[in-house]
Each structure stands twice: as C-alpha cells, then as structure tokens.
Amino acid sequence: MAAHPVSPLAPKTYPxxxxxxGVRFATAEAGIKYKNRTDVLLMAFDExxxxxxxxxxxxxxxxxxxxxxxxLPGGKARGLVVNSGNAxxxxxxxxxxxxEMTAEIAARALGCxxxxxxxxxxxxxxxxxxxxxxxxxxxxxxxxLADGPWIEPAKAIMTTDTYPKLxxxxxxxxxxxxxxxxxxxxSGMIAPDMATMLSFVVTDMPIAADVxxxxxxxxxxxxxxxxxxxxxxxxxxxxxxxxxxxxxxxxITSMDDPRAEVFGAALSDVLFDLAILVVRDGxxxxxxxxxxxxxxxxxxxxxxxxxxxxxxxxxxxAIAGEDANWGRVVMAVGKAGEPADRDKLAIxxxxxxxxxxxERAHGYDEAATSAYMKGEDxxxxxxxxxxxxxxSVYTCDLTHGYIEINGxxxx
Amino acid sequence: MAAHPVSPLAPKTYPxxxxxxGVRFATAEAGIKYKNRTDVLLMAFDExxxxxxxxxxxxxxxxxxxxxxxxLPGGKARGLVVNSGNAxxxxxxxxxxxxEMTAEIAARALGCxxxxxxxxxxxxxxxxxxxxxxxxxxxxxxxxLADGPWIEPAKAIMTTDTYPKLxxxxxxxxxxxxxxxxxxxxSGMIAPDMATMLSFVVTDMPIAADVxxxxxxxxxxxxxxxxxxxxxxxxxxxxxxxxxxxxxxxxITSMDDPRAEVFGAALSDVLFDLAILVVRDGxxxxxxxxxxxxxxxxxxxxxxxxxxxxxxxxxxxAIAGEDANWGRVVMAVGKAGEPADRDKLAIxxxxxxxxxxxERAHGYDEAATSAYMKGEDxxxxxxxxxxxxxxSVYTCDLTHGYIEINGxxxx
Numbered sequence: 141m142a143a144h145p146v147s148p149l150a151p152k153t154y155p156x157x158x159x160x161x162g163v164r165f166a167t168a169e170a171g172i173k174y175k176n177r178t179d180v181l182l183m184a185f186d187e188x189x190x191x192x193x194x195x196x197x198x199x200x201x202x203x204x205x206x207x208x209x210x211x212l213p214g215g216k217a218r219g220l221v222v223n224s225g226n227a228x229x230x231x232x233x234x235x236x237x238x239x240e241m242t243a244e245i246a247a248r249a250l251g252c253x254x255x256x257x258x259x260x261x262x263x264x265x266x267x268x269x270x271x272x273x274x275x276x277x278x279x280x281x282x283x284x285l286a287d288g289p290w291i292e293p294a295k296a297i298m299t300t301d302t303y304p305k306l307x308x309x310x311x312x313x314x315x316x317x318x319x320x321x322x323x324x325x326x327s328g329m330i331a332p333d334m335a336t337m338l339s340f341v342v343t344d345m346p347i348a349a350d351v352x353x354x355x356x357x358x359x360x361x362x363x364x365x366x367x368x369x370x371x372x373x374x375x376x377x378x379x380x381x382x383x384x385x386x387x388x389x390x391x392i393t394s395m396d397d398p399r400a401e402v403f404g405a406a407l408s409d410v411l412f413d414l415a416i417l418v419v420r421d422g423x424x425x426x427x428x429x430x431x432x433x434x435x436x437x438x439x440x441x442x443x444x445x446x447x448x449x450x451x452x453x454x455x456x457x458a459i460a461g462e463d464a465n466w467g468r469v470v471m472a473v474g475k476a477g478e479p480a481d482r483d484k485l486a487i488x489x490x491x492x493x494x495x496x497x498x499e500r501a502h503g504y505d506e507a508a509t510s511a512y513m514k515g516e517d518x519x520x521x522x523x524x525x526x527x528x529x530x531x532s533v534y535t536c537d538l539t540h541g542y543i544e545i546n547g548x549x550x551x
Numbered sequence: 552m553a554a555h556p557v558s559p560l561a562p563k564t565y566p567x568x569x570x571x572x573g574v575r576f577a578t579a580e581a582g583i584k585y586k587n588r589t590d591v592l593l594m595a596f597d598e599x600x601x602x603x604x605x606x607x608x609x610x611x612x613x614x615x616x617x618x619x620x621x622x623l624p625g626g627k628a629r630g631l632v633v634n635s636g637n638a639x640x641x642x643x644x645x646x647x648x649x650x651e652m653t654a655e656i657a658a659r660a661l662g663c664x665x666x667x668x669x670x671x672x673x674x675x676x677x678x679x680x681x682x683x684x685x686x687x688x689x690x691x692x693x694x695x696l697a698d699g700p701w702i703e704p705a706k707a708i709m710t711t712d713t714y715p716k717l718x719x720x721x722x723x724x725x726x727x728x729x730x731x732x733x734x735x736x737x738s739g740m741i742a743p744d745m746a747t748m749l750s751f752v753v754t755d756m757p758i759a760a761d762v763x764x765x766x767x768x769x770x771x772x773x774x775x776x777x778x779x780x781x782x783x784x785x786x787x788x789x790x791x792x793x794x795x796x797x798x799x800x801x802x803i804t805s806m807d808d809p810r811a812e813v814f815g816a817a818l819s820d821v822l823f824d825l826a827i828l829v830v831r832d833g834x835x836x837x838x839x840x841x842x843x844x845x846x847x848x849x850x851x852x853x854x855x856x857x858x859x860x861x862x863x864x865x866x867x868x869a870i871a872g873e874d875a876n877w878g879r880v881v882m883a884v885g886k887a888g889e890p891a892d893r894d895k896l897a898i899x900x901x902x903x904x905x906x907x908x909x910e911r912a913h914g915y916d917e918a919a920t921s922a923y924m925k926g927e928d929x930x931x932x933x934x935x936x937x938x939x940x941x942x943s944v945y946t947c948d949l950t951h952g953y954i955e956i957n958g959x960x961x962x
Contacts, residue, residue: 196885197888198882198885198886199884199885199887199888199889199890199891199892199893200881200882200884200885200891200893200896201885201893227878229878229881230878230881230893230896230906230909230910230911231910231911232894232908232909232910233910234910235910264878265878265879265881265882266877266878266881266906266910266911267878267911268910268911375881375882375885453864453949453953453957454957457953457954457957457958458957458958460954460958461957461958463958466677467638467640467641467675467676467677467678468676470611470640470641470676470677470786471609471611471676471786473610473611474607474609474610474611474612474786475609476610477608477610478610479610480610480611481610482610482611482612482641483643485611485641495641495677497643498641498643499641499642499643499644499645499646499677499679500641500642500677500678500679538864538954539954539958540951540954540955542864542868542954543868543871543949543950543951543953543954544951546864546865546868546869546872547868547869547871547872547874547950
C-alpha cells in the first residue's frame with residue numbers, strides 16, 4: 141500500500157503530554173503488516189488500576205472486542221496490548237485462540253493474570269492474526285517500559301491515519317494536579333456508535349471503575365459518537381479508560397461526588413479533542429464540517445437529522461467542491477425521517493443565512509457564500525423551528541482521496 | 552457543467568417501443584438550465600385514462616410532488632409535464648405558484664382541467680422555476696403531439712444521466728395485445744424508498760386506478776425501492792403510471808381478477824428493467840453489483856442488511872478497486888443492527904465461497920476471487936443461517952467519477 145499524503149487538516153504541532161503516575165509503555169515493530177514502523181503497543185498499569193470501556197455495537201465484533209467485553213465487568217487492568225495492521229476480526233476459532241495467547245504472553249511479561257490484560261487490534265478484517273508474532277516482542281517491550289514520550293504509542297496504533305492523535309488535560313482536584321492523557325487512531329469506517337476507532341485514555345485520578353464507566357458512557361455521546369467520516373461502523377471500535385489512582389487525593393466513588401463533574405468535564409474535553417483529530421484525518425479529508433441542528437422536537441431527533449446531513453455523500457462531495465449547495469442539505473433533512481416542516485426550515489453556512497421559511501433567503505449572497513466555502517473549517521446550521529432539540533455532528537468532506545485510499549487498501 | 556462520459560454499463564442498443572393507444576407526446580427546448588437539448592416533455596392522454604403513483608417520502612418534497620399527491624386520489628389524468636434542469640424544490644410560495652401556473656398552461660394547451668395534469672421536475676434544488684418558460688413551449692408541443700419515437704421523452708427528462716432509459720413489455724390478455732411502455736431518469740441521489748428518480752409508465756390496458764395503484768405499490772418494492780447509488784433520497788422522486796384503457800379487452804377492476812397477476816408480472820418486469828438501468832447509470836459507476844442476503848430472520852431484515860452492504864462506501868470503493876475485500880461485507884452486516892450470528896455467516900462473491908462459519912473459507916482462492924472482481928456484473932451473497940428471510944438490493948461501485956460529477960454539479 142502506498143503511503144498517503146498527510147491530511148491538510150493535520151495539527152501543526154503535537155502536545156508534549158506529561159507522564160501519568162502508574163503508567164508505563166513501550167512500542168515495537170512486530171512486522172504484522174507494516175514494515176519499518178512500530179505496530180505494537182504494550183502499556184503497563186500499576187496494581188489497583190480501574191478500567192472502563194465502550195465497545196462497538198457491531199454484530200460482527202472482533203475477537204479482541206469480545207475479549208474486552210468479557211473482562212470489563214471486572215473493572216481492573218494491569219496491561220494493554222494494541223496492534224495495528226490486522227483487526228483479528230472475523231477470524232473464527234483462530235481469532236479466539238489468538239487473543240487468548242496474546243493475553244497470556246502479555247500477562248507473563250507483566251507478571252499478572254491474563255484477565256488483567258486488555259487487547260485491541262486494528263487493520264484488515266478476515267486475515268488470521270498470528271499471536272506468535274507477539275511472543276518475543278512483548279517480552280522486549282516489558283523490559284524497556286517508560287513513561288514517555290506519549291507520541292510513540294499514538295504512532296504505533298496508526299493504520300491509514302496520516303498523523304498521530306493525542307490530547308491531554310491537567311486539572312486540579314483538591315489542590316492536587318491530576319493528569320488525563322489520551323491517544324486515538326482512526327480515519328475511515330468512522331461513524332457514530334464508534335468507528336474503526338481505537339482510543340485509550342489514562343489518568344492518575346483515583347476513581348471507581350463504575351464511575352469512570354458512567355462518565356465515559358456519557359461523554360462518548362458528544363465526542364466519538366458524534367463524528368462520522370463515511371457512515372461505516374467497524375467491528376473493532378474500542379475506547380478504554382484506565383485510572384491508576386496514583387494522584388494523592390481521595391477517590392471518587394460515586395457520581396454524586398461533585399468532583400465527578402469536574403473530572404468528567406476534563407475527560408470530555410480530551411475525548412472531544414481526540415474525536416475531532418480523527419475527523420480531521422478522515423480519509424481524503426480537506427475540510428472539517430460541523431453540522432448543527434437546532435429547533436428540533438428533541439435532542440435525539442436533532443442528532444438524527446445532523447447525522448443524515450453529515451453522512452450524505454451528496455452534501456460531502458459538494459463541500460469538497462466548495463459548492464454552497466444548500467439544496468442538498470434540504471434533501472438530507474428530508475430523508476432523515478424525523479419531524480421537519482419544509483416551510484419553517486432555515487439554513488446558515490457559517491453566519492450566512494442561505495435559506496429561510498422554506499426557500500432561498502432574501503438577500504442571499506452567492507459570492508459571499510462561495511467565498512465562505514473556500515475555508516477549511518465549515519459550519520452548517522439547520523434551524524427547524526419546531527422545538528428546543530439540538531445536536532452537533534462533526535464530519536469531513538468526501539474527496540477523490542477517499543476513493544484512492546479505499547480502492548486498494550487490502551492489496 | 553461539463554458533460555460526463557457515458558457510463559461503461561450503458562446498454563448497447565435501445566428498444567424501439569411501439570405506440571400506446573391513447574398516448575401522444577412531444578418534447579421541446581425550454582432552456583431551463585441546459586442548452587441545445589430538450590428539457591420539457593408534454594404527454595397527452597385520451598379521456599378515461601387512469602392514474603396511479605408512488606412519491607418520495609422526503610419531508611421536504613418538491614412543489615411538483617405536492618401537486619401530484621393532491622391529484623392522485625382523483626385517479627385520472629389527461630396530461631403530464633416533466634422538466635429537467637430545475638427540481639422546483641424548496642422554492643416556497645413561488646414553487647407552489649409555479650406548479651399551478653404550469654398546470655394551467657398545460658391544461659389550456661390540452662383542453663382539460665388543471666387537476667387532470669400531473670407534473671414532475673428534476674434538477675437543482677432551491678432555485679425558483681419560472682413557469683413563464685413553459686408558456687409558448689407547451690402550446691407548441693400540443694400542436695405536434697405524436698405517438699413516437701419513445702426515446703425522445705426518455706431523453707428530455709435526463710439530468711446527469713449519461714443515457715436515456717426506456718423499457719417495455721407486450722403481453723397478450725384475452726387474446727389482445729396489450730402494451731406497457733416505461734421511461735425513467737436518475738443517476739444520483741438514488742436510494743430505496745425512491746430516489747431522484749422519475750419514471751413514467753403508460754399502458755393501454757383498461758385497469759381501474761386503485762388496482763393500478765396496488766400493483767405499482769407492490770412491484771416498486773423489488774424494483775425502484777431495491778436500488779441504491781449513494782443512499783441519498785430525493786425531494787422529487789416520482790413514479791407515475793397511466794392506463795388509457797384503449798386495448799379492446801374488459802377492464803381489470805379488482806385485484807381478485809386473475810389477469811391482475813398477469814398484467815402485474817409484466818409491469819414488474821418493466822419497472823425492474825428501468826430500475827436496473829438507473830443503477831447502471833449510477834454517477835461514476837463502472838460495475839453493477841447485486842447484493843443478495845439469504846437466511847435472515849425475515850425478508851425485511853434481509854433487506855436492511857442487503858441495503859447496509861449496498862450503501863457502504865467502504866464496500867463500494869473496494870469494488871471500484873476490484874478488491875475482493877469481503878471483510879468490509881462482514882463490517883456492513885455487523886453495522887446493520889439486524890439479527891446476525893458472526894460465526895454462522897457465509898459469503899460468496901459470484902459462485903466463489905470466500906467466508907464460511909465466521910472465518911475465511913477453507914480453500915479460499917485469492918487469485919480466482921481477484922479475477923472475478925474484474926468483471927462488470929458482480930454478485931455478493933451473504934448467508935446468515937438464521938431463517939428463511941431473503942432480499943436483493945442492486946447498486947454500483949463508488950468511484951472517482953462520483954466525486955467528479957457531484958463536486959461541481961450546481962456551478
């Protein structure tokens with residue numbers, strides 16, 4: 141597979157994330173699919189680390205996802221193994237054997253139980269993943285665990301990503317500095333309800349696994365579940381959060397603890413940042429688009445309409461062509477199947493009113509709208525005029541680059 | 552807008568459809584958007600013509616669709632006006648005035664009531680359509696109505712279509728030859744539950760409007776509602792059927808008449824033919840793909856899974872790249888949200904078994920599968936192994952051509 145050019149929407153710089161007490165990691169080249177780059181990440185957590193996670197809703201979930209689903213109720217973790225290049229999905233009995241063996245190798249390397257190991261795989265579907273590739277590699281990783289630099293794990297988990305994705309927050313709780321670091325990968329097969337999207341967030345905050353789970357489930361809705369690149373949902377989507385508890389503050393053990401709100405807000409920022417980084421690396425993306433829907437009958441209805449717009453190939457190709465084709469936005473509203481009254485509809489591109497009361501706005505300025513479409517960060521806002529429901533969905537344009545990347549991925 | 556190359560899947564020849572007793576038509580250049588080509592069709596029906604129709608479910612339906620919806624319950628028609636180049640959708644009060652005026656002009660030209668006129672418009676959304684463009688034009692058309700050639704109306708209704716679409720059937724009922732002729736247009740914004748798809752079918756069979764409506768509603772499910780190009784649904788989708796009753800046989804007045812079945816089968820053939828012609832002209836299409844799902848819990852569930860596969864940009868780009876990426880078919884099955892057991896799943900490309908029991912098939916032949924993918928007509932069959940439900944959905948690949956055509960449509 142040829143390397144693809146870096147997304148024009150890539151960040152200019154990467155944050156230098158601080159170490160997280162209780163977390164160490166190493167990456168390696170296992171040669172699973174890619175050559176001359178890291179493709180395996182081993183992360184080790186100190187004893188007492190709480191785990192939470194959100195996994196794909198696909199009916200054909202990968203072997204690694206099945207493994208995590210089985211282990212999450214335990215709420216604790218000592219290690220994480222992630223590989224890129226092979227999703228170990230739809231690999232039948234061999235897939236199950238492969239995850240068991242990988243967990244065993246990692247557990248031996250870290251000196252813990254297999255059920256304390258979390259696993260994630262991303263890449264081609266349907267190719268058996270040979271766990272033997274991990275055997276020497278994870279031992280070597282375990283021998284050189286370190287607490288930085290954080291760009292290394294972000295790089296090791298990339299597939300068609302054109303840049304590594306990392307984000308972090310430092311907050312003060314009870315006068316103590318608490319760290320939240322996150323990494324993510326994903327650039328295609330991205331749709332709400334997760335995506336071929338892997339993301340791992342670690343913190344030194346002492347927080348009970350069930351509280352961490354509640355906060356993760358809440359904030360995934362407005363971050364990873366509110367992005368779409370191509371409406372496709374992966375077999376392997378995995379968002380895991382690990383809390384080592386090493387920050388010297390009292391643990392959060394209930395959602396009623398007011399600090400849960402504070403910590404949740406910071407977590408939400410990190411998740412949102414990572415989700416946007418994923419959209420901006422959408423395969424072939426040249427523009428980021430925020431679709432806002434307001435005035436819907438409910439928030440859920442607003443979300444469905446926003447998603448219909450953000451998923452529409454016709455809307456996305458028009459944006460790629462810098463064409464202010466708001467008629468296609470009308471089309472997408474119409475097809476969403478949600479309450480909408482054509483004759484109350486208003487549409488704005490940025491601050492420019494293009495349609496109002498079911499027709500082109502008086503004073504519609506084609507030149508100004510066309511100029512707006514040349515920007516890199518676009519906003520489409522639909523006002524339905526029916527109620528108070530609102531939602532935002534984040535996407536990118538649909539370009540030749542997407543076809544290029546996906547027409548020859550496997551070969 | 553530059554002309555796009557003719558689809559490689561275009562038919563080599565066009566049928567020379569026979570005249571239909573009681574139907575005459577003419578086309579003209581009204582200069583609505585296109586230059587040097589016909590863009591208006593006037594069709595006239597003899598008195599006593601029954602009408603039936605299926606219209607878009609879009610919440611933002613066009614003014615012409617609203618007009619047809621209001622007139623269909625009457626069940627009778629004397630004229631049809633179709634224009635290409637402007638959809639007269641999302642044009643507010645002006646749009647309503649425009650359809651009223653157009654119907655009035657046509658009614659005057661044909662000497663009938665405005666409510667006997669059916670209207671359809673296709674093209675850009677959101678641009679007001681000036682009905683004055685029709686005033687001289689429809690009178691001229693009315694003066695030179697003829698019963699052929701049928702390729703002319705098929706041409707006049709084209710937008711981004713790269714070839715005209717027509718199909719017909721001749722059947723014998725009670726020893727009398729009965730004609731069914733159909734035309735269609737559409738090549739983007741095509742999804743089940745109609746599409747930017749216009750289709751008009753005429754017959755000389757005497758058949759009651761409600762029976763015609765029942766047959767149309769039934770057979771649209773396995774034809775126009777079973778195709779998808781880009782999952783987008785138009786504001787303007789219109790399928791109308793007109794029966795002049797001029798064939799010298801007793802009328803079909805009930806679905807219990809055994810001849811309803813015979814006539815329905817021929818109608819179904821014409822609708823299916825036209826629907827496939829639309830898919831084969833899918834914007835940028837280079838391959839036609841039939842997606843079969845069998846062994847689902849119900850037919851409806853099978854349809855939803857088939858549609859998820861046929862709509863998936865990742866499946867469609869892989870097919871464009873001639874890549875036997877059955878892993879993406881697994882992904883699409885998984886995201887459909889319908890009952891599926893990964894470990895019972897089998898997938899065939901043509902006759903080649905590529906996956907079975909939740910993993911790559913034993914004896915999977917990469918070379919043979921890759922060779923198969925180079926064909927123009929592909930078949931993907933998913934067996935779920937759960938029940939008796941089955942459905943087929945027809946689509947095309949997703950290529951650079953789609954991006955090309957849709958990136959600069961409006962300009």
